[in-house]
Amino acid sequence: MLRAVICVSGGGTNLQAVLDAIDNGRITNAEIIAVISNNAGAKALDRAEKHGIQGILMSPKNYGDRDAFNRAFTEKMCELNPDLIVLAGFLVKIPEEMVARFSNRIINIHPALIPSFCGVGYYGLKVHEKVLERGVKVTGATVHFVNEGMDEGPIIAQKAVEVQEGDTPEVLQKRVMEQAEWILLPAAIDDIANGRIKVAGDKVVRVSST
Numbered sequence: 057m058l059r060a061v062i063c064v065s066g067g068g069t070n071l072q073a074v075l076d077a078i079d080n081g082r083i084t085n086a087e088i089i090a091v092i093s094n095n096a097g098a099k100a101l102d103r104a105e106k107h108g109i110q111g112i113l114m115s116p117k118n119y120g121d122r123d124a125f126n127r128a129f130t131e132k133m134c135e136l137n138p139d140l141i142v143l144a145g146f147l148v149k150i151p152e153e154m155v156a157r158f159s160n161r162i163i164n165i166h167p168a169l170i171p172s173f174c175g176v177g178y179y180g181l182k183v184h185e186k187v188l189e190r191g192v193k194v195t196g197a198t199v200h201f202v203n204e205g206m207d208e209g210p211i212i213a214q215k216a217v218e219v220q221e222g223d224t225p226e227v228l229q230k231r232v233m234e235q236a237e238w239i240l241l242p243a244a245i246d247d248i249a250n251g252r253i254k255v256a257g258d259k260v261v262r263v264s265s266t
């Protein structure tokens with residue numbers, strides 16, 4: 057059984073999609089052992105609590121400096137020792153030491169088709185604002201492994217979503233979540249939990265079942 061920790065900063069709708077997928081069997085062979093949030097008011101911590109999952113507050117604001125936070129965050133993760141760390145709308149940069157310690161065991165959901173609309177400054181609603189500003193007709197979401205770069209690790213899965221005339225960032229965000237994110241993230245966790253994918257160099261490949 058794959059033991060996963062989910063890190064969340066805000067509403068936690070992706071966390072909810074994962075919890076629902078475990079409950080209804082779309083994810084098998086996996087359990088969520090903890091939810092970490094950097095935001096005490098995050099609805100995500102309530103969602104975790106309702107599911108009887110340990111919620112942990114881990115905010116840079118509660119530490120003297122970033123190094124102290126990075127050390128404490130990495131130590132906490134090592135203590136939990138998950139098989140997989142899932143960044144589900146987690147807006148804190150993962151410390152390099154954690155990336156090294158959990159190599160190919162951290163995944164992230166990003167609300168655009170990487171390598172478009174990603175990197176520094178591209179998070180949450182801002183991504184959809186930039187998509188609309190640029191006038192692209194297709195956007196989507198990406199699940200990828202996390203490396204030391206920003207949104208640069210091996211891509212696990214992507215799904216395209218149409219931009220429609222008259223979209224606001226909020227309307228587009230909702231469509232991308234419903235049509236892409238809430239499907240891709242649970243599917244990726246299920247694939248990892250059941251050994252269907254692996255990282256080969258800088259790419260993700262499907263493991264053949266023969």
Ligand code: GAR
Pocket residue numbers: 064065066067068069070071144145146165166167178179180183233237
């Ligand atoms: C999601 O759209 C996720 O893709 C995005 O934040 C939102 C969190 O929503 N993540 C990023 O922008 C990371 N670069 P949620 O808390 O309701 O799941």
